[in-house]
Amino acid sequence: ETGVTQSPTHLIKTRGQQVTLRCSSQSGHNTVSWYQQALGQGPQFIFQYYREEENGRGNFPPRFSGLQFPNYSSELNVNALELDDSALYLCASSLENLEAFFGQGTRLTVV
Amino acid sequence: AQSVTQLGSHVSVSEGALVLLRCNYSSSVPPYLFWYVQYPNQGLQLLLKYTSAATLVKGINGFEAEFKKSETSFHLTKPSAHMSDAAEYFCAVSDQGSGNTGKLIFGQGTTLQVKP
Numbered sequence: 126e127t128g129v130t131q132s133p134t135h136l137i138k139t140r141g142q143q144v145t146l147r148c149s150s151q152s153g154h155n156t157v158s159w160y161q162q163a164l165g166q167g168p169q170f171i172f173q174y175y176r177e178e179e180n181g182r183g184n185f186p187p188r189f190s191g192l193q194f195p196n197y198s199s200e201l202n203v204n205a206l207e208l209d210d211s212a213l214y215l216c217a218s219s220l221e222n223l224e225a226f227f228g229q230g231t232r233l234t235v236v
Numbered sequence: 237a238q239s240v241t242q243l244g245s246h247v248s249v250s251e252g253a254l255v256l257l258r259c260n261y262s263s264s265v266p267p268y269l270f271w272y273v274q275y276p277n278q279g280l281q282l283l284l285k286y287t288s289a290a291t292l293v294k295g296i297n298g299f300e301a302e303f304k305k306s307e308t309s310f311h312l313t314k315p316s317a318h319m320s321d322a323a324e325y326f327c328a329v330s331d332q333g334s335g336n337t338g339k340l341i342f343g344q345g346t347t348l349q350v351k352p
Contacts, residue, residue, distance in 0.1 A: 129279070158339065167326050167342030168280070181331070181339055215279055225340075227272075227279035 128152060129218050129228035137234045138206050146201040146231045150218030156180070157199040158225060159191060160215040168215055174199055203233075211235045238263045238329045242343035250351050255299075255314040257346045259327030262308065268330040269310045270340065271301055275323045283325075286310060297321070322350045 128151035138144050150157050156175045160168035170183040174193035188204040197218070203210055211234050217225040243258035261267055268287050272280040284295025291303045301312045310327060325346050331339035 160340075165345075167328075167345050168340075170331070170339055170341065173339055217280075224282060224285075227281070229277075229279045 129216060129226050131214075131216050131228040131231050133231060134229065135232045135234075137236060140206055140208060140235055142206050143202065143204045144206060144233060146203075146214050146216075146233070148199045148201070148216030148218070148228060150197045150199065150216075151226055154218035154220050154226075155197050156219045156221065156225075157193055157197065158217045158219075159199070159201045160217070161185070161210075162213040162215055162230070163209075164212070171201065206235045208235050238267065238331060238341050240327050240329050240341055240343040242325075242327050242346050244346055245344060246347045246349065248349040248351060249317045251319055252316050255312070255317045255321065255348065257312040257325050257327075257348065259301075259310045259312065259343060260308050261310060261327075261329050263329055269301075269303065270328040270330070271295065271299070271310075271312050272326045272328060272342075273323050274326065274345075280326065283312070317348075317350045319350050319352065322348055324348075 130149045132147045158173040159171040162168040171185050172182040173180045177193045190202045193199045213230040213232050215230045217227045219225040239262045241260045270285045271283040274280050283299050284293045286293050286303045294300045299314045303310050327343040328340040
């Protein structure tokens, strides 16, 4: 157990809908990173939040957006869902540049 | 730009045999390199990391990796495989050599199968 919790663990959405995924970071951590892991692939960096500000973004379209709250928990929002958005979404938290701890992930299926 | 290539998407070994998982990197700056393990339906767990100190890095569960700059490699080894080692393994490099462990570029992964 890493202390990083993600919710929900699984969900199914219809193409075109919007989804919000949540991540509760480990106590004391101020940095949250989000990754998308398609089936059979390595995780791909979506973006990172540091002290409530976006601190870098990967090659994902603007319909992927995020938030970090004062307690350093975070949300990942995806609008206009596409079939290719089906993946495991992983959240990782860290304190500054120290080791990042990953949550169990949210399995999103878009039908 | 940084990138990672894992050679072999699937490796099968017998219990007690040597485990060797291959990773080559490309980086325009001195890299920070990582190996992670992922069990089915789980998140990622850090096995070990190279941060420009000793070139031979020891990690958890008996794994180790050697950084070889001349070969741009960071292969993962374990002398004797255990059934519980069966999992997906990912090599990763930190973005722009920043050491920012939250911005990682991952390889495609290698599935390790351990046969009794």
